[in-house]
Amino acid sequence: MVAPPIIAEQIAEIKSDRVVTVDFEDVSICFGEQQVLDRISFRLERGATKAILGVAGSGKSTILKLALGLMRPDSGRIVVLGEDVTAMTEDQLFELRRRVGIVFQESALFDSLTVRDNVAFRLIEEGKTSEEEIEERVREALSFVELEHTMDLYPSELSGGMRRRVAIARTIITHPEVLLYDSPTGGLDPVTSNTIIEMVVKQRDVYKVSSLLVTHRLQDAFTMATHYFDRAENKMKPLPPHARTEVPFSFLILRDGRVIFDGDLKELRETRDEYIREYIS
Amino acid sequence: MDIELVSPSDWAKHQIKAVQDYAVVGARAIGNVFSGPRYFADMMQQADLIGVGSLPIVVLTGFFTGGALAQNSGVTLQRFGSLNLIGQLVSLGMVRELGPVITGLMVAGRNASGMASELGSMIVTEQIDAMRALGTDPMKKLVTPRVVSTVFMLFFLTIISDAFGIFGGGVASALFFGVNMHQYWSSAWQILQSQDVIMGLLKPLFFGFIISSIGCYYGMSARGGTQGVGRATTQAVVASSILIITVDFFITRVSMTIFGG
Numbered sequence: 001m002v003a004p005p006i007i008a009e010q011i012a013e014i015k016s017d018r019v020v021t022v023d024f025e026d027v028s029i030c031f032g033e034q035q036v037l038d039r040i041s042f043r044l045e046r047g048a049t050k051a052i053l054g055v056a057g058s059g060k061s062t063i064l065k066l067a068l069g070l071m072r073p074d075s076g077r078i079v080v081l082g083e084d085v086t087a088m089t090e091d092q093l094f095e096l097r098r099r100v101g102i103v104f105q106e107s108a109l110f111d112s113l114t115v116r117d118n119v120a121f122r123l124i125e126e127g128k129t130s131e132e133e134i135e136e137r138v139r140e141a142l143s144f145v146e147l148e149h150t151m152d153l154y155p156s157e158l159s160g161g162m163r164r165r166v167a168i169a170r171t172i173i174t175h176p177e178v179l180l181y182d183s184p185t186g187g188l189d190p191v192t193s194n195t196i197i198e199m200v201v202k203q204r205d206v207y208k209v210s211s212l213l214v215t216h217r218l219q220d221a222f223t224m225a226t227h228y229f230d231r232a233e234n235k236m237k238p239l240p241p242h243a244r245t246e247v248p249f250s251f252l253i254l255r256d257g258r259v260i261f262d263g264d265l266k267e268l269r270e271t272r273d274e275y276i277r278e279y280i281s
Numbered sequence: 282m283d284i285e286l287v288s289p290s291d292w293a294k295h296q297i298k299a300v301q302d303y304a305v306v307g308a309r310a311i312g313n314v315f316s317g318p319r320y321f322a323d324m325m326q327q328a329d330l331i332g333v334g335s336l337p338i339v340v341l342t343g344f345f346t347g348g349a350l351a352q353n354s355g356v357t358l359q360r361f362g363s364l365n366l367i368g369q370l371v372s373l374g375m376v377r378e379l380g381p382v383i384t385g386l387m388v389a390g391r392n393a394s395g396m397a398s399e400l401g402s403m404i405v406t407e408q409i410d411a412m413r414a415l416g417t418d419p420m421k422k423l424v425t426p427r428v429v430s431t432v433f434m435l436f437f438l439t440i441i442s443d444a445f446g447i448f449g450g451g452v453a454s455a456l457f458f459g460v461n462m463h464q465y466w467s468s469a470w471q472i473l474q475s476q477d478v479i480m481g482l483l484k485p486l487f488f489g490f491i492i493s494s495i496g497c498y499y500g501m502s503a504r505g506g507t508q509g510v511g512r513a514t515t516q517a518v519v520a521s522s523i524l525i526i527t528v529d530f531f532i533t534r535v536s537m538t539i540f541g542g
Contacts, residue, residue: 070410094416101414108411122415125422127318170415 019046020079021178021210022067027076028257029062036062038257039076044178047248049204049211051221053279054254060214061105064180067212068102069093081177098122101171102180107163109155109170115142116151119170141169145199161192168199179203181213185220197223198236204248205229218280225249225265253279299502306424306498307490313418313425323426331392331427332434338387339438340445343375346383347446348453350374355458364458368469371450376473376481380443382529385488388435389521393496396427397517400500401510409501424497432489439485476540484532488525495521 022044029037036059044050052060065071066078069085078085083096109118119138123129129137142148145165155163164184171179181200185193197220203209205228215221223236228247230237239247245266253261253276261268261276268280287295354370400423403409412419447469454460496517503513 065410068414070413090413090418094413094418097414097416102411104407104411106406108407110408110411111406121417125415125417 020044021046021081022212023077023079024063024067025077025079027066027073027078029059029066029071029073035257037066037073040254040257040259042252042259042262044210044212045248046177046210047204047208048250049200049213049224049248050250050252051224052212052214052252052254053216053218053221056216058254059257060254061182064102064182064212064214067178067180068097068100098174099176100178100180101174101176103164103167103171103182103184105182105186107155107160107167109163109166111155113154114151115147115153115155115158115166118155118166119173121170122174137173138169141173142166144172144202145169146195161188161196164188164192164196165199168196172203175207177210179209179211181211181215183214183216185215185217193217193220194223198229200224201227201236202229206231221251222265225251302502303494303498306420306501307494309420310424310428310494310497313421314429318421320422320426323422324430327426327430328434330395331388331431332438335388335391335434335438336441338391339384339442342383342387343380343442343445344449344452346379347371347375347449347451350379350446351450351453352457355454355460359458364454364460365464365468367454367458367460368447368451368465368467369472371454372447372469372472373477375443375446375450377477378481378529378533380446381439381481381484381488382525383446384435384439384442385485385492385525385529386522388431388438388489389492389525390518392431393492393499393517393521394514396493396496397500397503398510398514400424400497401503401513404501404503405506405510419501424494424501427497428490428493431493432486435485435489435492436482439482443481476536480533480536480540483536484529487528487532491524491528492521495524 020043024040024042026039026041027037028035028039040059040063042050052063054060062071066073067080067085069088069090073086076086080096081099083092085093085096088096109115110121113121116138117124119141120134123134123137138151139148142151145168147162147165147169150158150162150166155166158166168184179200184196184200188196200211200213201224204211204224213221213224225247226239227236228239229235245264250264251261251268252259255275260273261271263271268276271277351367351371354374355364355367358364358367358370400409403412403419403423409419409423412422451460451462451465451469454465455462499513499517499520503509505512
């Protein structure tokens with residue numbers, strides 16, 4: 001079966017362009033006596049999304065914090081958007097972090113600020129944007145996550161799913177080139193999880209944002225690998241079966257601090273590794 | 282509950298590391314005063330929280346400490362027929378020693394714990410990481426305003442505490458020993474010399490720094506969820522209180538060496 005032309009055209013547009021945005025080279029880190037990451041290497045191309053999978057405590061969230069320079073590796077090199085984050089000072093990292101956004105596992109919204117001030121935080125801190133523009137951009141970011149009506153609420157007044165969506169709005173307000181999602185659907189019901197995955201897919205397919213997505217939910221990763229965002233209908237739709245390797249989406253599986261798989265959906269389905277087969281079954 | 286045995290060398294290393302980390306927090310808090318960005322709105326908010334918020338407890342503790350000091354010293358002075366010296370004794374005691382220390386301890390109990398729990402909660406809920414990820418230095422945004430505001434406000438709170446302490450001493454002297462208030466005030470005022478005032482007002486500058494830097498240090502190093510935040514809060518109050526009393530001893534000694542008696 002051949003995909004209808006409109007779908008083929010959209011899929012062609014959302015392919016990555018081979019420029020590397022995140023590059024981990026032999027990165028290791030220990031917490032005390034425990035080796036959390038052991039010489040891991042992988043690359044993320046511009047416009048692509050990579051799901052990082054593994055059991056709890058396998059170092060998935062640590063990868064995101066390392067990519068953003070929130071933690072320093074014991075050895076190895078991490079290059080993000082052409083900058084070696086392992087050699088940068090905290091002040092230099094603040095500049096790079098304008099181009100890289102992160103959605104934390106528990107949202108990490110500032111509980112003493114309203115939704116508006118949380119989403120506008122970076123713009124307010126930079127002090128370069130007028131009040132009117134801040135208001136407009138906050139509305140734009142909140143409308144992306146369909147939460148415009150929550151502007152004056154505090155995080156404690158929101159549900160878990162809403163907090164996660166506000167965290168996404170806070171991250172995308174400056175239109176970062178790379179997005180890091182730390183278990184964005186963890187602990188949420190299937191419907192809310194699907195809404196969030198749809199937003200991640202929209203970022204990938206419409207805004208061409210490169211993403212690393214840490215998740216425990218295998219079905220989220222498979223949804224992202226088998227769906228695309230239809231701009232005409234403004235919703236996520238399944239890809240035709242033959243086109244499922246066409247979207248820029250790949251899997252990275254960790255075990256005992258090492259990468260045991262790095263490839264696309266087709267390669268994952270064909271793997272003979274017993275552990276991986278059991279993991280994805 | 283598991284009890285973990287730690288070797289003496291590991292314990293010593295841990296303590297040295299803690300002192301080193303505290304020194305870094307303290308040095309960066311001071312260094313950030315001289316480099317931008319400066320968060321004046323946050324400083325004002327903290328000044329209100331620390332200064333205005335602590336005013337009732339500082340007024341009350343100052344008043345009653347002065348009153349208690351007058352009662353205790355009044356009995357002894359009466360024995361020697363020197364009750365007219367009560368104003369001088371209360372005044373010197375409050376300005377040089379009790380005003381700064383009592384105010385420091387009160388503000389430590391109220392604010393070092395508040396800072397440790399607030400920053401500790403932000404650490405365990407990843408809000409501090411989020412702040413860094415959003416391009417803001419938490420040391421500049423959270424720590425420096427707290428340090429500057431505490432040093433500034435503790436200075437004025439100490440003056441208020443001294444004044445209410447002397448007033449409390451006067452009320453107690455008049456009530457229990459029939460001392461003339463006018464005579465009390467003039468003797469309390471006349472005995473004070475510039476070195477007494479300098480010594481008394483030098484202390485809150487150090488105490489303010491101790492309270493805020495210790496509170497922020499324990500908050501920023503909180504680990505292990507809500508239990509860790511609780512532990513950080515307790516440690517902040519204990520450490521800042523001990524340091525206030527220890528540093529008070531040394532400032533008193535140095536000041537007496539410099540100014541004499």
